[in-house]
Amino acid sequence: MKQYLVKPGSKINLSKIDPNDTGDFKGGKEKGLLEVEKLNAKLEELQELLFAEGKHKILIVLQAMDTGGKDGVIRRVFDGVNPQGVRVAAFKVPTEEELAHDYLWRVHKVVPGKGEIVIFNRSHYEDVLVVRVHNIVPRATWKQRYEQINAFERHLAETGTTILKFYLHIDRDEQKERLQARLDDPAKHWKFRLGDLEERKLWPDYMKAYEDALSKTSTEHAPWYIVPANRKWYRDLVISTVLVDTLKKLDMKYPAPEDDLTNVVIE
Numbered sequence: 633m634k635q636y637l638v639k640p641g642s643k644i645n646l647s648k649i650d651p652n653d654t655g656d657f658k659g660g661k662e663k664g665l666l667e668v669e670k671l672n673a674k675l676e677e678l679q680e681l682l683f684a685e686g687k688h689k690i691l692i693v694l695q696a697m698d699t700g701g702k703d704g705v706i707r708r709v710f711d712g713v714n715p716q717g718v719r720v721a722a723f724k725v726p727t728e729e730e731l732a733h734d735y736l737w738r739v740h741k742v743v744p745g746k747g748e749i750v751i752f753n754r755s756h757y758e759d760v761l762v763v764r765v766h767n768i769v770p771r772a773t774w775k776q777r778y779e780q781i782n783a784f785e786r787h788l789a790e791t792g793t794t795i796l797k798f799y800l801h802i803d804r805d806e807q808k809e810r811l812q813a814r815l816d817d818p819a820k821h822w823k824f825r826l827g828d829l830e831e832r833k834l835w836p837d838y839m840k841a842y843e844d845a846l847s848k849t850s851t852e853h854a855p856w857y858i859v860p861a862n863r864k865w866y867r868d869l870v871i872s873t874v875l876v877d878t879l880k881k882l883d884m885k886y887p888a889p890e891d892d893l894t895n896v897v898i899e
């Protein structure tokens with residue numbers, strides 16, 4: 633999955649990255665789904681261990697254009713993991729109270745504690761994406777934020793947080809299909825806002841903002857992965873694989889019992 637990792641400082645051109653890519657994976661959707669299931673079982677075990685050990689903190693950042701699949705990843709990749717120890721934090725348009733503070737205030741409050749996995753559905757990156765595209769703050773202000781974000785994430789990493797960031801890469805045609813599917817399904821209307829169509833018109837601006845963010849904020853301590861996401865099964869496969877590999881590398885152990893249990897007999 634190294635191929636999807638953004639090398640720190642490298643220039644990104646998203647139009648050159650194929651959202652339909654399925655890498656070296658042979659076998660297509662059917663085999664892919666089976667693989668995701670297997671990884672999901674591994675993830676359940678590793679999360680149990682993470683929670684029991686109570687040492688590491690895991691932060692997963694999900695960013696994507698509308699319909700990019702953030703909700704789908706949360707549903708499928710984390711299917712069945714013990715909700716005790718896994719939390720989703722979704723970032724919407726900031727409230728008045730949030731706007732009265734610096735933009736990282738609402739983020740820092742919800743980062744993972746020891747033994748916890750926290751998934752960010754959108755994140756502080758909105759503050760260099762939607763905020764930049766819509767000129768919500770002056771250019772000079774958002775320009776400073778890449779460095780501020782890197783410093784913030786370095787701080788989290790140095791204090792024991794493992795950070796993984798995924799940009800779910802779909803193309804504009806795929807978004808059209810997915811928006812149409814939402815429109816055709818009354819059960820999905822709640823997700824559809826007319827404003828989403830206005831955002832869609834700004835696609836090129838968003839791509840530029842994403843390219844900059846990915847290039848400027850992929851670091852050793854908080855890497856970005858650009859995940860080909862037109863095919864949902866492959867998107868889930870990439871994220872599950874990175875996650876399982878990362879958790880395995882933490883070399884976690886169940887804590888020793890507080891008491892010597894060797895001669896215990898239960899009557």
Ligand code: AMP
Pocket residue numbers: 723724725726754758759762763
């Ligand atoms: P959704 O994730 O579809 O529920 O939409 C949440 C909306 O909140 C999106 O349109 C985001 O762009 C927007 N949003 C999230 N964070 C910010 C922010 N810091 N400033 C402005 N809009 C934001």
Ligand code: MG
Pocket residue numbers: 698823
């Ligand atoms: Mg939405």
